[in-house]
Amino acid sequence: MSTTLITNIGVLVTNDPGVPGCGPGPLAPVPDAAVVIDGDRFVWAGPARDAPAADAVHDAGGRAALPGFVDSHSHLVFAGDRTAEFDARMSGQPYRAGGIRTTVAATRAASDTQLEAGLTRYLAEALRQGTTTVETKSGYGLTVHDEARALEIAARHTDEVTYLGAHIVAPEYADDPAGYVDLVTGPMLDACAPHARWVDVFCERGAFDGDQARAVLTAGMERGLTPRVHANQLGHGPGVRLAVELGAASADHCTHLTDADIDALASGSTVATLLPGAEFSTRAPWPDARRLLDAGVVLALSTDCNPGSSFTSSVPFCIALAVRDMGMTPDEAVWSATAGGAAALRRTDIGRVTPGARADLVLLDAPSTVHLAYRPGVPLVTDVWRGGRKEV
Secondary structure, three states: OOEEEEEEEEEEOOOOOOOOOOOOOOOOOEEEEEEEEEOOEEEEEEEHHHOOOOOEEEEOOOOEEEEOEEEOOEOOOOOOOOHHHHHHHHOOOOOOHHHHHHHHHHHHHOOHHHHHHHHHHHHHHHHHOOEEEEEEEOOOOOOHHHHHHHHHHHHOOOOEEEEEEEOOOOHHHOOOHHHHHHHHHOHHHHHHHHHOOEEEEEEOOOOEOHHHHHHHHHHHHHOOOEEEEEEOOOOOOOHHHHHHHOOOOEEEEOOOOOHHHHHHHHHOOOEEEEOHHHHHHHOOOOOOHHHHHHOOOOEEEOOOEEOOOEOOOOHHHHHHHHHHHOOOOHHHHHHHHHHHHHHHOOOOOOOOOOOOOEOOEEEEOOOOOOHHHHOOOOOOEEEEEEOOEEOO
8 A cells, every 4th residue: 555745835724733833722723734544544643844755746836725625515316406496485485495395306306327427427527636535415295205215325326325204294194294294204214224324304394303303313222223313494493402412423504593502502512504506506694603513512614505595515615604604704614514524424434634634635726725715616626535535
């Protein structure tokens, strides 16, 4: 197995204050840095002058480097298009969760080949923009067969797969939501649990209330799945506190929060995952990241890539939105899109550049990561290593 030295890095974001030569702040940056990769792992990081020899050398040309982005919330197994819905929203119509039904119909009608082609397209799109770890969910099938096949397809391409049979009540159960919850917690869970790591629920008006969400999450936990929750996106509700109570890895969206919600997040281990692409695409109020950060809540920043409410695979775009409209500093946003995403997936092997971590590294055509917010919309990513392999 050969080693690779990546040297002449202008500034290296490590997210690890234990790396030699790093400066203060959440990103623990190392100026004039280098890293060494052996197989799929980092084995050394620090000042370039101290770097050990390696079998191969890559000159970073003074570019900034950071860990690969960790997108801990996406919905990539789907078919169809909701351009008309977006157009109507931009013309003044409000966002409602019921639009999901349009994608459900298209996804059910699509073949496995079509669904997998879409998934791989969006994963490749994300990789070109520096994303090296992606969580993705089911939730657009809402039958036993369609939810299970979505997860089987997803599991061929990522280890971070989430069962979201409780996205909305399936159309066939519109008059029997209790019957649908029984399906989601029974036969559908039986078919889906072997293919998933996580269980999720859309705890929101127009979807599932607190009692229904609790039933879904506890059933998943009994089958060995770890909970995460779509919480408090469209209004105040029980989702965030339910997530904290059940020890969920993350409460996602967190747009409408009370002081009690924030206190709960600050006191537990649940990460608050913010998804500014959804607010951008629905013209909804922005989450108050500053309020959460000042309370000591751990934040992740992700795309929520889906065809209805946030059709972007770009973590850099979400970083720019978070800095411009949610009260985050550039460093806080970059940390949340890397180490924060890793925390939301309960991973310690990604989201940082340190010996033993998976060798996921992104080079930018910029002298610092501040440019991710400073130059929004510009394709700054020039090189991407994933698991020690140069992919971009």
